[in-house]
Amino acid sequence: MTDLLPAGIDRVLVTGGAGFIGGAVVRRLLRDTTAAVFNLDKVGYASDLTSIGPNPRHQLLKVDLADAAATAEAVRVADPDLVMHLAAESHVDRSIDGPGAFIESNVTGSFNLLQAVRTHWEALASERQERFRFHHISTDEVFGSLGPEGRFSETTPYDPRSPYSASKAASDHLVSAWHHTYGLPVVLTNCSNNYGPWQFPEKLIPVVILKAAAGEPIPLYGDGANVRDWLYVEDHVEALxxxxxxxxxxxxxxxxxxxxxxxxxxxxxxxxxxxxCSLMDQLRPEGAPHGRLITPVTDRPGHDRRYAIDAAKITSELGWRPGHSFEEGLGATVRWYLDNLAWCGRVQAQAGYQGQRIGTRAAASHPSA
Structure with a gap:
C-alpha cells in the first residue's frame, strides 16, 4: 500500500492495540508510517505487547474505557488526527459465562470514547477538524446467522444472537448515531473471523494447534458443520x-x-x-495422525450456523482484496504457533487459562452474569 496515511495524519490513537488485531494495526503503523501511535488498552487477560516491542513512536496509555475520566484524559494526551477503535471484549464463550463485562467494555466503553472524541474533535482547528476520522471496527456476528445460501452485506439487518454480538451491535449503533446527531466523521467496518500469529490461544485455530501439539483431545463443537468466513489478520489490517x-x-x-x-x-x-491436523501431520509427524484427537463436545449455546461476507463494496470503492488464501494463511499460522509455544504458555499462564472449555451454560445461572 502506498501513502498509508494521508498528509496531516500524524497522530493515531488505536484502542485495543495490545490485542490481536489492534496489535497488528500498531505494528503496521510503526513499520510503514512516521506517525506517533498512542495505544489505549486496559491490558486485560488477552493483552500482550510482545509483538510490538520498544519503539519511540509508540506510547501505551493503560486505560479502561469504562472509566470516562481516564478515557477523556487519554484522548487529550493523544491529541489524535485518527482514532481506530478496536478495544472490545470479543470471545463469545466468555460472553455466555459473564455478559456484564461485555456490556461494560463494548457498550459503555464505546460511549465514553465517543464522548471524549467528540469533545476533542469539536475543539480542533478547522484544518485538523476537516481531516479527522473515527474508525469503528466491528464484527459480522452482529448480523446473526445465515442459512446455506447468501452473504452478509452492508444492508443486512442486524440480528445478534450472543451477548458478545449484541454488545457490538449496540456499539455500532452508537457510532452511527454520533455521526448523524453530532456530525462526528466516522467510518465503520464489520469483519469475518480473523486468524493469524499472536492471537490469544482461546479462539478455534490456536486452540486446535496447541491441543494437537500437546497430543490432547481437540474439542469440536456439535456436529462441526458451523461455517465461518476466515480472514487473515494482515489482510484485515490492509482493509482497515x-x-x-x-x-x-x-x-x-x-x-x-x-x-x-x-x-x-x-x-x-x-x-x-x-x-x-493435516498440517500437523506434516510438521510434527511423530504425533500423526492428529485427526485421532478430534473429540465432539456439546455445542455452544446459541451457536450461529453460518457467516459469510460479501466484500464487493470495499473492493469496488477502495480497491481492497485479501492477499492470502486460507491455505496460505493457515499454513503460516500453524508454523508460527509451533515456533512460539513458549509465548503461548506465558500468555496462558498470565491469564489463568490453560485451554479449558468455557461458555457451556446460560449466563443467568452464573455468578458473574
Missing amino acids: LLAATRGRLGQSYCVGGAGDHGSPSERTNKQVVEAI
Missing part, C-alpha cells in the same frame, strides 16, 4: 487502513476473506480442524 483513511464518511464496509486468489474463504469448523 484503507477504510479509515479513504472510506466514505458515515458508511460501513464489510470485510471478508474471499478474494482473487481463487480459493473460497468459507470453511466448516470440522474442515478447519481437519486442515490443521
